[in-house]
Amino acid sequence: MFRLIRKRIRRKLRTYLFGAAVLGLLSAPAGAYAASYTVKPTDSLWSIAVQYGTTADKLKQLNGLKSDMLLDGQTLQVPTPSYFTSYNVQAGDTMWIIANRYSIPLNKMIAANKQLANPNVVWQGLTVNIPKRPAGFRDGIFPLKAGTYSPYGNTYADSRSWSPDGETVRSHEGVDIMAAEGTPIYSALGGTIVQSGWSELGGWRLTIKTDSTTEFYYAHMSRYAPNMKKGTVVSKGQLIGYVGSTGYGPEGTKGMFDPHLHFGIYKTSPYASVDPFLFLKWWELG
Numbered sequence: 001m002f003r004l005i006r007k008r009i010r011r012k013l014r015t016y017l018f019g020a021a022v023l024g025l026l027s028a029p030a031g032a033y034a035a036s037y038t039v040k041p042t043d044s045l046w047s048i049a050v051q052y053g054t055t056a057d058k059l060k061q062l063n064g065l066k067s068d069m070l071l072d073g074q075t076l077q078v079p080t081p082s083y084f085t086s087y088n089v090q091a092g093d094t095m096w097i098i099a100n101r102y103s104i105p106l107n108k109m110i111a112a113n114k115q116l117a118n119p120n121v122v123w124q125g126l127t128v129n130i131p132k133r134p135a136g137f138r139d140g141i142f143p144l145k146a147g148t149y150s151p152y153g154n155t156y157a158d159s160r161s162w163s164p165d166g167e168t169v170r171s172h173e174g175v176d177i178m179a180a181e182g183t184p185i186y187s188a189l190g191g192t193i194v195q196s197g198w199s200e201l202g203g204w205r206l207t208i209k210t211d212s213t214t215e216f217y218y219a220h221m222s223r224y225a226p227n228m229k230k231g232t233v234v235s236k237g238q239l240i241g242y243v244g245s246t247g248y249g250p251e252g253t254k255g256m257f258d259p260h261l262h263f264g265i266y267k268t269s270p271y272a273s274v275d276p277f278l279f280l281k282w283w284e285l286g
């Protein structure tokens with residue numbers, strides 16, 4: 001009942017906004033929509049902070065919160081996420097025009113603007129998100145299906161201390177995405193498996209060569225999909241294995257940390273890791 005009324009009000013409001021926009025009467029305050037977030041039952045301050053590339057403390061500060069408690073339906077002010085830039089809609093803009101101007105596929109523009117009641121209707125002065133285009137691999141797919149993993153932040157270059165030779169501080173060469181043990185993992189792009197089997201650091205892992213100078217790395221799997229051995233050619237979107245917590249010890253070691261997918265990108269000449277975060281965020285938009 002309540003929902004029905006709300007829907008009706010929204011429809012009325014939309015009709016009004018349409019009319020006003022057509023008459024050129026309306027100029028919504030900048031950022032009115034882009035910067036607010038409605039709390040869902042599964043959210044925590046931490047999970048929201050991670051999604052927006054900020055910290056729980058900064059969110060508390062921004063919202064004048066005294067405790068970490070959140071209420072379902074509560075509205076929070078949030079910053080523009082690090083993987084988006086914000087854009088002030090100009091007169092004559094439509095989502096399609098903006099998408100074209102910035103060479104962003106329209107479906108990704110719409111997915112990046114879920115905070116808007118209707119991303120197909122924008123007006124002068126409104127703030128919208130524009131996804132940052134990664135340097136390549138723009139036709140890749142996110143390796144986990146929507147709804148099967150937790151919000152994640154950029155953990156690339158964080159410090160990690162486990163090594164096969166004991167505790168040594170090293171730089172984390174990928175992004176960790178927390179998901180339940182057994183969650184299916186799909187190949188982000190097509191390629192050829194160049195490494196398969198146990199690694200003391202990565203557990204059951206796969207390295208897939210995606211072009212002449214790039215490898216994608218998937219680690220800590222509980223098990224592989226069939227035939228995931230060196231030399232196998234995999235296609236984009238193919239099931240390659242399942243999330244687990246393997247690694248940090250001799251073959252079979254598991255449970256040294258919570259189950260997650262560690263995803264890394266390496267350039268091969270010279271061999272060096274690349275920050276995969278922007279690629280993941282781009283792929284995640286579908």
Ligand SMILES: [Zn+2]
Pocket residue numbers: 172174175176262263
């Ligand atoms: Zn990791």
